[in-house]
Amino acid sequence: LRLSRIQMIGFKSFCEKAEIMFAEGAGVTAIVGPNGCGKSNIADAIAWVLGEQSVKSLRGSSMEDVIFNGTRERQPMGLAQVSLTLVDPEFTRESVGEVSPVEQEEMFEEAASPAGQLSGSESEPAAVARRRKRFEPKPGEVVVTRKLYRSGESEYYLNGRLCRLRDIQELFLGTGLGPNSYAIIEQGRVGQILSSKPMDRRMLIEEAA
Amino acid sequence: LRLSRIQMIGFKSFCEKAEIMFAEGAGVTAIVGPNGCGKSNIADAIAWVLGEQSVKSLRGSSMEDVIFNGTRERQPMGLAQVSLTLVDPEFTRESVGEVSPVEQEEMFEEAASPAGQLSGSESEPAAVARRRKRFEPKPGEVVVTRKLYRSGESEYYLNGRLCRLRDIQELFLGTGLGPNSYAIIEQGRVGQILSSKPMDRRMLIEEAA
Amino acid sequence: SRQQFQEAFECINEYFRETFKQLFGGGSGSMELTDATDLQQSGIDLQVQPPGKKLQNVLLLSGGEKALTAIALLLAIFRYQPSPFCVLDEVDAPLDEANVDRFSRMIATLSGETHFIVITHNKKTMEIARAMYGVTMQEAGVSKLVSVRFE
Amino acid sequence: SRQQFQEAFECINEYFRETFKQLFGGGSGSMELTDATDLQQSGIDLQVQPPGKKLQNVLLLSGGEKALTAIALLLAIFRYQPSPFCVLDEVDAPLDEANVDRFSRMIATLSGETHFIVITHNKKTMEIARAMYGVTMQEAGVSKLVSVRFE
Numbered sequence A, B: 001l002r003l004s005r006i007q008m009i010g011f012k013s014f015c016e017k018a019e020i021m022f023a024e025g026a027g028v029t030a031i032v033g034p035n036g037c038g039k040s041n042i043a044d045a046i047a048w049v050l051g052e053q054s055v056k057s058l059r060g061s062s063m064e065d066v067i068f069n070g071t072r073e074r075q076p077m078g079l080a081q082v083s084l085t086l087v088d089p090e091f092t093r094e095s096v097g098e099v100s101p102v103e104q105e106e107m108f109e110e111a112a113s114p115a116g117q118l119s120g121s122e123s124e125p126a127a128v129a130r131r132r133k134r135f136e137p138k139p140g141e142v143v144v145t146r147k148l149y150r151s152g153e154s155e156y157y158l159n160g161r162l163c164r165l166r167d168i169q170e171l172f173l174g175t176g177l178g179p180n181s182y183a184i185i186e187q188g189r190v191g192q193i194l195s196s197k198p199m200d201r202r203m204l205i206e207e208a209a
Numbered sequence C, D: 001s002r003q004q005f006q007e008a009f010e011c012i013n014e015y016f017r018e019t020f021k022q023l024f025g026g027g028s029g030s031m032e033l034t035d036a037t038d039l040q041q042s043g044i045d046l047q048v049q050p051p052g053k054k055l056q057n058v059l060l061l062s063g064g065e066k067a068l069t070a071i072a073l074l075l076a077i078f079r080y081q082p083s084p085f086c087v088l089d090e091v092d093a094p095l096d097e098a099n100v101d102r103f104s105r106m107i108a109t110l111s112g113e114t115h116f117i118v119i120t121h122n123k124k125t126m127e128i129a130r131a132m133y134g135v136t137m138q139e140a141g142v143s144k145l146v147s148v149r150f151e
């Protein structure tokens, strides 16, 4: 499994659509910028789309805190959405379905409209059903999407199909990308590893075992 | 009260006599160097000589950890000693006594001898008595000294005269130099201030009040 | 005493508003009593708004913004009740260049009255120091002090 | 399962010894079971000895030495069970130049197999990146991504 792309909109300070592409064949991607510009928010988005449920790990006091809550110039949004695209030649059309880049853009257009509202005359269930029908990943691609509405409703998608949070968490079991992960090291966590108790360190090893 | 000089020997990684001089009229003194070379140990020495009793704040598991415990090439020492010299025109000869630089050097020579042992034929009480008699600060100078022997014995001196730890702590009451001080910010503590509870922040204000 | 606390609280709060604005180059920060009716027992909350941003939960701030806010608070307490000296161990570590610049200039200003001992890896912070000591470990495990600069 | 844990422990321990030596340029670090008789319940301690120094309580290590040790452990776990990608948020903040240099080169080597996403303020770390994204807040409170470099 290799990382291909991250997209987000309405997540914390990213009220506008943001995308990070990852080149074929691994490598190091640096994320830079001044204090408070949004770098750690990107790390939070990655942890969140993989199923992070601990509000504390995301530096909030409630899960609603991950939705863009506005500035003096801009209104808060009604929806936070993050999509993670991974590629693995082993995935087949039958096992997880497919999604084409065009449909994925549409999914983000929906979120981009004011307060994440659906515009136009379609009723929500019809539009969503139509979208799901066309949301087909390429072979070997897995797209994980998480949405949170201001109402508190949560949705999870695997290649455009609604699924449960557990399906996403199970997909990444044993890859180090679960909670208490050794693959996502948040700001300030490095210092804690050495001051943590012997049993905490055991859990780190067990996660990988 | 202004800082004039810090001296230490046998304290953590400073097995050899080390001294920092502070110029007349305040200013910023930078302490620099690679990881692990001893910079924070200097901050520890300052907190320690002012009466820090929390082993945890000094990053140890017992107070004995502040005594130089040797390298592959060098033997552990038997004594850790730190002296802090402050100047205040308000201090008079009667209130705290005086110490001249010469005698202070002697105090450190004693510590510098192997394992902090007294060399020569004098018995310890006689030598210490003689030293105390000559240890007279200049007018306006206050010298605070703390010693810890590997045996566990502790000694505190104010201008060369034995005193209790409490005398030192009381001297600095209300100057922000006590425990839970706002004047000594250890490495990593800045991050904690904002995540601390509202009552902890109150204590910080109370310390200054 | 209760009156002492109230006095200290209000005065430090005033200094905090100033130091915050200076370190962030704008925005506003202040302390609030969690329980204004009970001055004996009340804790203290922080209301923080970096320049141009909305007032939000202080937990959502970035690593650098949290550090700068904490520094603003500590220096405000310090201005209210200056101690003979102040030791800062790598407080500038999470700050970007612009924030280190404002931080180091504030330290330089405050050090007219009091000695600041600043442990740092940052070149900008070193620039405002009158004196500089290098700590070396030429021999492994043995620290030595070297005076690098002394006006 | 117990056998799985034992296997993981020994293998990661071997990697840890290697990564430690590489990041510190010497010295030795390893994991020890707090209770070797009880594999189900035993915790894990760290025995750490920076180059030339004696084995001491890991609490006495410096800020930078602790960070580097933690990084060595994390990367050892990572080598045992690589994940599709790894996100490191300012782990290089407490490191001096020499240590950042060794750290960034190790990341560059490990990234042959897996994507590393490294958030940093450090120029040396930026140098080993194939791609770089700048995050800006031209409009206060609104983050935008800019691709700064892309091979």
Ligand SMILES: Nc1ncnc2c1ncn2[C@@H]1O[C@H](COP(=O)(O)OP(=O)(O)OP(=O)(O)O)[C@@H](O)[C@H]1O
Pocket (backbone or CB within 6 Å): A011, A012, A013, A033, A034, A035, A036, A037, A038, A039, A040, A041, A042, A065, A066, A067, A068, A069, A070, A187, C050, C053, C056, C060, C061, C062, C063, C064, C065, C094, D141
């Ligand atoms: N839900 C939200 N809506 C709008 N802005 C938010 C939201 N959550 C967090 N923020 C803002 O995001 C900013 C923090 O961003 P982030 O932690 O990513 O910074 P950073 O780039 O990592 O900075 P540093 O270098 O200091 O660590 C804060 O100013 C915070 O107010």
Ligand SMILES: Nc1ncnc2c1ncn2[C@@H]1O[C@H](COP(=O)(O)OP(=O)(O)OP(=O)(O)O)[C@@H](O)[C@H]1O
Pocket (backbone or CB within 6 Å): B011, B012, B013, B033, B034, B035, B036, B037, B038, B039, B040, B041, B042, B065, B066, B067, B068, B069, B070, B187, C141, D050, D053, D056, D060, D061, D062, D063, D064, D065, D094
């Ligand atoms: N009692 C002792 N005897 C000998 N060495 C000691 C003793 N206590 C601590 N040390 C050593 O001192 C070193 C730590 O020094 P210190 O914390 O001052 O480093 P530092 O310069 O602040 O580094 P950093 O930039 O990483 O924070 C450690 O290597 C530790 O082993």
Ligand SMILES: [Mg+2]
Pocket (backbone or CB within 6 Å): A039, A040, A041, A187, C062, C063, C064, D089
């Ligand atoms: Mg950050």
Ligand SMILES: [Mg+2]
Pocket (backbone or CB within 6 Å): B039, B040, B041, B187, C089, D062, D063, D064
């Ligand atoms: Mg240090």
